[in-house]
Amino acid sequence: MIAAFFGVIAAGAAGIAIIDGPGRRRAVAMAVAVLLAPMLIAGDQWDATQVMELRNSPILLIAALLMVGLVAAAGAALFRSRPVMLPVLVLFALPFRVPIGVGGEEANLLMPLYLVMAAGVLAALWREFAGNGGAASDADSDLSANPAADPGNNRGADPGSKFSLAAPRGVASWLRPLLAASVLLYAIGLFWSDDQSVGMQNLCFFLVPFAVVFALMTEVGWTARRLQVITMAILGLAVFCALIGFVEWGTRSLLWNEAVIRSNDFHVYFRVNSLFWDPNVFGRYLALAVTIGAAALLWAKRPGAIWLLAGTVILLWLALLTTYSQSSFIALLAGLAALAAVRWNLKAVLGGLVALAVAVLLFGSFAGGLVKLDLGALNKQTSGRANLVEGGMDLFEQRPIAGYGPGSFSAAFKREVAGPNAPVTESHTEPVTVAAEQGVIGLVVYFALIVSALAALLSGFRKVMPGLGAPRGVRDPERGLAPARAAIFAAFVAVLAHTVTYAGFLDDPITWVLIAIGYSLAFPCRATSAA
Numbered sequence: 001m002i003a004a005f006f007g008v009i010a011a012g013a014a015g016i017a018i019i020d021g022p023g024r025r026r027a028v029a030m031a032v033a034v035l036l037a038p039m040l041i042a043g044d045q046w047d048a049t050q051v052m053e054l055r056n057s058p059i060l061l062i063a064a065l066l067m068v069g070l071v072a073a074a075g076a077a078l079f080r081s082r083p084v085m086l087p088v089l090v091l092f093a094l095p096f097r098v099p100i101g102v103g104g105e106e107a108n109l110l111m112p113l114y115l116v117m118a119a120g121v122l123a124a125l126w127r128e129f130a131g132n133g134g135a136a137s138d139a140d141s142d143l144s145a146n147p148a149a150d151p152g153n154n155r156g157a158d159p160g161s162k163f164s165l166a167a168p169r170g171v172a173s174w175l176r177p178l179l180a181a182s183v184l185l186y187a188i189g190l191f192w193s194d195d196q197s198v199g200m201q202n203l204c205f206f207l208v209p210f211a212v213v214f215a216l217m218t219e220v221g222w223t224a225r226r227l228q229v230i231t232m233a234i235l236g237l238a239v240f241c242a243l244i245g246f247v248e249w250g251t252r253s254l255l256w257n258e259a260v261i262r263s264n265d266f267h268v269y270f271r272v273n274s275l276f277w278d279p280n281v282f283g284r285y286l287a288l289a290v291t292i293g294a295a296a297l298l299w300a301k302r303p304g305a306i307w308l309l310a311g312t313v314i315l316l317w318l319a320l321l322t323t324y325s326q327s328s329f330i331a332l333l334a335g336l337a338a339l340a341a342v343r344w345n346l347k348a349v350l351g352g353l354v355a356l357a358v359a360v361l362l363f364g365s366f367a368g369g370l371v372k373l374d375l376g377a378l379n380k381q382t383s384g385r386a387n388l389v390e391g392g393m394d395l396f397e398q399r400p401i402a403g404y405g406p407g408s409f410s411a412a413f414k415r416e417v418a419g420p421n422a423p424v425t426e427s428h429t430e431p432v433t434v435a436a437e438q439g440v441i442g443l444v445v446y447f448a449l450i451v452s453a454l455a456a457l458l459s460g461f462r463k464v465m466p467g468l469g470a471p472r473g474v475r476d477p478e479r480g481l482a483p484a485r486a487a488i489f490a491a492f493v494a495v496l497a498h499t500v501t502y503a504g505f506l507d508d509p510i511t512w513v514l515i516a517i518g519y520s521l522a523f524p525c526r527a528t529s530a531a
Contacts, residue, residue, distance in 0.1 A: 075119025193405025283328025335494030
């Protein structure tokens, strides 16, 4: 119970970082969250081999802490002098995981992202407490370089300036409170969780640090040039990962993940995972990259850029095929449909989706006998996920209000549904996981968060996007930022589709980063005079 109590404190600090604007209180809250998370993990895994090695080797522990401190300090100095490097390095670090033993199993942790996050928090503390007058001289120049963020083009802002946020309205205004509530609700659920250890790991490895990353990313001042830089970073890294995937496919060998290697030995097809642990996660990353590349292609004007982007999109799409990830194909279709809706005609796209849904229903009704549609076949075709969904709903019916607690799906499923030997880790369908673990309370927050996120990402689109009713030929008043906002919105829709057909929402850093970028583009941070 003591661990859960401190988990709530860490979640509360993360919530303050989410809701608050740039300033000393947010910087301190981020620092508290970043420091508490590893301490709680160490306490949870106190008897684990890795923790015992550090406990029994003070020199090794001190050396590890010094190494982390030096890397964070170097990163903070870089971010102070080159603020644009923060979002670039965050995006570069998103795919890379380091295998580390946790709780008797091997976990693949986002160590590069954690180091970038620690450097960003240290830079924020440096800015607030060691900068001129408690303000960020470098951050001021970063923010004021964004015409959308600073309508007065406040270059050379007063060293005593502070920051304020453009105020969202309506449903969009609930995004930050709902994000904070999601983290806090997850932490509170640890008090009754059937698997508090897994819940604590999810909280401290994912939700708390990703909330801090969100806070850091919302402070970035975006310009068309900076958006071009991160677009090139995303596509360049995706191409690099795709090439590794092609090598794996050509040589019929994977870099890691014995489970996928064994699976490939028993299938006629060969799935690749590149630098990712799971082919489905690799597929998700490629689907997002294709969506973002397609958005850049739709607004590209120079022939050279058009050809380069077209070639990149085709290459990434071919790499996606090698993952054999059905959920990623669905995510890509959803992302492209969202992109087409805002770029051309929302009604036409919605009409097409409705027609497709009707066609699928008619096919299932009249041709069901021919294709022999049944639950057993569906479960086999989805690698057992139909049973997981059905079992998850049974768990929800048993505890409909608050669920079995965060991180408890596997333990509850084995005990209540499938037996102790069932190889279950998660439902592979995010709404089902939320329903089983957090009940109606969690579902209400989950769906409200999705609605508010979509509202925030679409805020102001009607003025500049033809698909949403803007007159033809209207120029973007935010100097070319609308195409980037369309790309972020479409990518978020793709992620949302993937979470419904696979897993992961707030425990995926990509979700947080996409929301942060889209939110900061819609409601930018402004430098204002302290006087």
